[in-house]
Amino acid sequence: MDETALLRAAWKGDLEAFNRLVLAYQGLAYNVALRITGETRSAEDATQEAFISAFRSLRSFRGGSFRAWLLRIVTNACYDELRRQKRRPASSLEDLPASEEGVDPGGEATLATAGSHPEEEAERSELRRAIERCLNELPADFKTLAVLIDIQGLDYQEAAQAIGRPVGTVKSRLARARGRLRDCLKRQGELLPRQFRLEDEAG
Numbered sequence: 040m041d042e043t044a045l046l047r048a049a050w051k052g053d054l055e056a057f058n059r060l061v062l063a064y065q066g067l068a069y070n071v072a073l074r075i076t077g078e079t080r081s082a083e084d085a086t087q088e089a090f091i092s093a094f095r096s097l098r099s100f101r102g103g104s105f106r107a108w109l110l111r112i113v114t115n116a117c118y119d120e121l122r123r124q125k126r127r128p129a130s131s132l133e134d135l136p137a138s139e140e141g142v143d144p145g146g147e148a149t150l151a152t153a154g155s156h157p158e159e160e161a162e163r164s165e166l167r168r169a170i171e172r173c174l175n176e177l178p179a180d181f182k183t184l185a186v187l188i189d190i191q192g193l194d195y196q197e198a199a200q201a202i203g204r205p206v207g208t209v210k211s212r213l214a215r216a217r218g219r220l221r222d223c224l225k226r227q228g229e230l231l232p233r234q235f236r237l238e239d240e241a242g
Contacts, residue, residue, distance in 0.1 A: 046105060050097055057097070061090055064106065067191065068113045074186045075117040075179070081124070082117075089116040107193065107200035114183055114201060121179070173223035181216035188213055 042063075048056035068089060072082035089112045100108055174182055180202070187193045187201055188209075198213075199206045 042105060046097075046100070049094075050100075054094075057094055060105075064109055065090070067106070068109065071110060071113055071186055071191060072117050074174070074190065075114065075183060076120055077175075081120050085116040085120045086113065088119075089113040092116065104197045104200060107197035110187065110191075110193070110197075110201040111203060118179070169224060169227050170220070172227075173220050176223055177216055177219060181212055181219065184209060184213045185216045185220065189217070 042060070045056045045060050049060060065086065069082055069086045072085040072089070073079065076082050076085060089109070093109055093112050096112075174185065177185065183202060184198060187198045188195070193201065195206050195209050199209045202209070204212075
């Protein structure tokens with residue numbers, strides 16, 4: 040059964056059909072939750088709560104991107120989790136396991152690649168840590184868009200649906216998020232491997 044057929048069956052109360060949708064999207068949902076909450080336990084709780092909420096509210100889905108609709112529920116579940124913990128969001132790129140092909144369970148490419156030399160892998164690890172530090176400095180709404188678009192690969196329309204904001208708002212916030220990330224990486228200077236440094240031409 041394709042996704043449309045599964046959604047139709049799940050909409051009628053077919054739990055098995057919904058479970059197949061869960062299997063298809065659980066990796067993506069968990070990865071987004073992990074980056075927003077910064078903890079495996081919190082990400083697991085938010086993901087579980089999101090799927091329960093999605094099943095209960097499936098009749099409200101009116102078409103379009105099911106992925107974006109689901110990620111909006113995941114994002115809201117993460118924000119609820121963060122509010123319960125009363126702390127700012129964090130992120131850990133290191134917590135996400137990469138497969139041998141350099142793609143994690145959520146379907147995103149990682150910086151590590153099979154067959155990398157130890158020195159190259161060490162440099163990529165340092166870059167991941169630098170990006171992690173800079174992501175942690177972003178406001179939650181900026182960070183969410185960076186995760187959804189630049190890491191998970193959603194387009195502007197899907198991201199807009201996922202956060203419940205107009206496409207124009209998504210574009211402006213993402214541009215500001217990218218600018219802050221770029222400035223943060225520049226400030227780190229010598230902490231980055233030479234080939235990854237973002238230096239001004241005049242410097």
